[in-house]
Amino acid sequence: MALTEKEIARLKHPIAVPGMGLDVQETLKKANILVVGAGGLGCPVLQYLSLSGIGVIGIADYGVILEEDMHRQPIFQMQDLRKHKAKMASSRLWANNPWTKHYPILVQVKPANVLQLLQGFDLVIDCSQHIPTHLVVNDACVQQGVPFITGEVHNWVSWFGGFNLPDGKGGRTASYRCAAALIDSYRNYDAGALGTTHGLTGLAIVNEVIKYLAGVPGGLAGKLYKHDYLHNTIEAKQLAPDAAVLAATTLLTAEDYGLEIVPDVED
Known part of the structure; x- marks a missing residue:
């Protein structure tokens, strides 16, 4: 998908970065990414995915904007209060x-809609920071062969990982379930x-996504990152896929996930 002259002019500085260039920028334009959650983590992810030139971004969120959350949701403005996050983010x-x-x-x-939501997306970034939703996304993505990223922020510490990505050997990297015990310790x-x-x-997530789409070796594939911003430390752990866990992965019911179903939004 070729960039227009206006896009090239707008993105001339990223294009000039060594290793980027027009080809990589066009690869970003071809990417279709689904972001689950437009809250504190989803907002910066959405902003910089868009500004980086990703072609299509789906924004899945049924919640509304609250003033107490705006300190970590910089997309929104005061006049957006009580409006739907997905609409206003778009x-x-x-x-x-x-x-x-x-x-x-x-x-x-x-569970009732996740397989339909995944259709047409190359990558999912789960910013819900909600364990039942992480599990729904994990199970659907493993079932459909869709790469995904999941992360959370806890005070000064955060973690995120790249799951179900191609491992370069014809297989897939670990799933979220494969790393559940380690993640819970974070x-x-x-x-x-x-x-x-x-x-x-x-x-940090968007930076890794750009590297992944650009074909930079290493990075997200099979990695779990822990950032301690209070002490300025970063840990990166290599995750091993658990064949038994992957073989047992299937989409369950909302009750099995402990997922409280909310009424559909009346738009």
Whole structure:
């Protein structure tokens, strides 16, 4: 998919980066990415995916904008309060970059619709920060062979990983379920949320997505990253796929996931 002259002029600085160029920028334009959740982690992910020139971004979120969350949701403005996050994110992103297609999807991701939602997307970024949703996304993506990224932010610490990605040998890297025990050790359920740590984590995720799409070796594939922003440390662990876990992965019921189903949005 060729870039227009206006896009080339707009993106001339990223294109000039060694290893990028027109070919990589056109690869980004061809990418279709589904982002689940337009909250504290989803906002910076959405902003920089769009600004990087991703061609199609789906925004799946059924929630509304609350003032108490705006310190970590910089897409939104005060006049957006109590409006739907997916709709307003799409509008705000388009205003900054009309060349990317931003599709608001005002639904809860659940077993009944997740397979349909995945259709046409090359990559899923799960920013829901919600364990039942992580599991729904994991099971559907493993079943459909779709690569995905999942992450969370807990106060000063965050983690994110690249799951079900091609391993370069004809197979797939570990799933979220394969790494569940390690991931759970990274969680910190103390109260509070910082805008800065959400922003830093979102930017780190998008940076890895760009590298993945550009074909840079290493990076996301089979990796779990832990960032401790208080002490300025980063850990990267290589994840091993668990054949038994992968073989047993199947889409379950909402009750099995412990997923509370909310009414559909009346638009």
